[in-house]
Amino acid sequence: MSVDSPSVGGKTSVLLGYPDEPADETASALDTRIGGLPIWLNPSSPASASLAKCKACKSLMTLLLQAYAALEGTLYERVIYVFACKNAGCRRRPGSVRAFRGIMRDEDKMHAVADQQKREDERRKKKAAAAAAAAKVEQSRPPQQFDLGNMLFGDGFGDGARPFGDGAHERPVESVSSPVTQNDVEQVSESLQRTTISVDAHRRDAIIQTPFEPWPPAEELESYKSWFLYVESEYLTNKAADQNNINQRFEILPAGASGNANEGPDEWSSLPESSSNIDKVFQNFADTVSDNPEQVVRYERKGSPLLYSKADEIGKLLVNRNTGQYDNNLIPHCEFCGSVRVxxxxxxxxxxxTLEEGSGIDIFNGMEWGTIIVATCKNDCVPPIIDNKGVGYQDEWVGVQWEETK
Structure with missing residues (x-):
């Protein structure tokens, strides 16, 4: 679908997160929340504080989102953390918003599944060997001389017997009792592949050798008020673009403008879908959001982001210039395993x-992004495990589409 295609009515494949109740002491690592302080998959296994430091000012950033995002068929818990710098001077600077993925493997399950997979592989090998041996025996037999009389009057093909005997010579295949189904085996194989994915040695060593940085005491960390989120499927109405429904917080980028008065014409103006479509991208964003205005998170792994603009740096990066469509192959690849991100x-x-309400932050001095897009490793490769708790963390890609300024 083109990034500026108007939405159609009905249920979509996107999950939406909405603010629910203020998060309290019952919150765990497996709750999806905005604001607050990060909760680690294991209290004794925090991520390195370096993963949450602003790349512009080097200070610790503030948590925006902690999303529980376990994947089907895996043997580990999985969480996405998103942080942003509150320093006004860092806005719009690269690295002022960051995200990383945390996993916690269940080592007991891993071993049990590995053992089950080994037994399944041995059973398949035995079956294949038996079939190969049987085929070899059949190939070594001399051609059978058939008696025409028997063939016509019995004791041969005429009574339905097999031309090469009744199968009694074949080696019986050992019956293996296994509680797993074929679907189980496929999921096991996929899960084991995730945990043993081949990683470039230089890339792996560089990540593993990154020194761990401890976190300051919790009372010294800044945080927004935290809210639990509830999640439900997205439903859209089928309506024509109506600019009266646009949230007044958004501003439409003038046709051909790049957001910088000192710059010349937009380089995309020469494309078949010219700058007139820049407004259509934002219009589609505004119309889609207007159906569910209190959404704070959109989730659709391996889906497509709802772009705020096609004219900014991130829009130009994510949209294929030839097709005019979002292309995840254009996202920087995973630094750990080298695969594409989705x-x-x-x-x-x-x-x-939601976060700034009641925080004492003037809306004109607060955050000013249109959307924050997070892409993760398509293979969901397992990052270096930092201790015997089976916990590991990996930096992921963030693309920030900032509010347009005139």
Missing amino acids: FELQLMPYTIQ
Whole structure:
């Protein structure tokens, strides 16, 4: 689908997260929340503080989102953390918003599944060997001389017997009792592949050798008020573009403008779908959001992000110039295993209102992004495990589409 295609009515494949109740002491690592402090998959296994430091000012950033995002068929818990710098001077600077993925493997399950997989592989090998031996025996037999009389009057093909005997010579295949189904085996294989994925040695060593940085005491960390999220499927109405429904917080980028008065014409103006479509991308964003205005998170792993603009740096990066469509192959590849990354989730503008409300931050001095897009490793490769708790963390890609300024 083109990034500026108007939405059609009905249920979509996107899951939406909405603010529910204020998060309290009952919150765990497996709750999806906005704001608050990070909760680690194991309390004794925090991520390195370096993963949550602003690349511009080097200070610790503030948690925007902690999303529980376990994947089907895997043997580990999985969480996505998103942080942003509150320093006004860092806005719009690269690395002022960051995200990383945390996993916690169940080592007991891993061993049990590995043992089951080994037994299944041995059973298949035995069956294949028996079939090969039987085929070899049949090939070594001399051609059979058939008696025409028997063939016509019995004791041969005429009574339905097999031309090469009744199968008694074949080696019986050992019956193996196994509680797993074929679907189980496929999921096991996929899960084991995730945990044993081949990683470039230089890339792996560089990540593993990154020194761990401890976190300051919790009372020294800044945080927004935290809210639990509830999740439900997205439903859209089928309506024509109506600019009266546009959230007044958004501004439409003038046709051909790049957001910088000192720059010349937009380089995309020469494309078949010219700058007139820049407004259509934003219009589609505004129309889609207007159906569910209090959404704070959109989740659709391996889906497509809802772009805020096609004219900014991120829009130009994610949209294929030839097709005019979103292309995840254009996202920087996973630094750990080298595979492509795929869209996983994005934070929406209502997050800003929810987090800053009651925080004492003037809306004109607060966050000013249109959407924050998070893409993760397509293979969901297992990062270096930092201790015997089976916990590991991996930096992921973030693309921030900032509010347009005139």
